[in-house]
Amino acid sequence: xxxxxxxxxxxxxxxxxxxxxxxxxxxxxxxxxxxxxxxxxxxxxxxxxxxxxxxxxxxxxxxxxxxxxxxxxxxxxx
Numbered sequence: 013x014x015x016x017x018x019x020x021x022x023x024x025x026x027x028x029x030x031x032x033x034x035x036x037x038x039x040x041x042x043x044x045x046x047x048x049x050x051x052x053x054x055x056x057x058x059x060x061x062x063x064x065x066x067x068x069x070x071x072x073x074x075x076x077x078x079x080x081x082x083x084x085x086x087x088x089x090x
Contacts, residue, residue, distance in 0.1 A: 023038045027081055039074060043070035043073075050085060058082065059081070060081050
């Protein structure tokens with residue numbers, strides 16, 4: 013998944029994660045990013061470029077330059 017943007021240091025690229033710019037290593041998957049952001053991936057949903065990515069596809073979803081990633085955690089309350 014790629015979009016516009018500027019490549020940074022060799023082997024890294026910039027993406028937007030929950031609205032904040034972040035540098036990722038080339039080949040970073042959505043699964044790896046979610047694992048880095050959340051210690052418990054249960055109850056987590058993720059979207060790339062405004063498209064929800066099913067959990068079963070996280071391993072195969074390689075992020076690219078300029079991608080916009082949203083990682084959401086379900087919160088129970090009352």
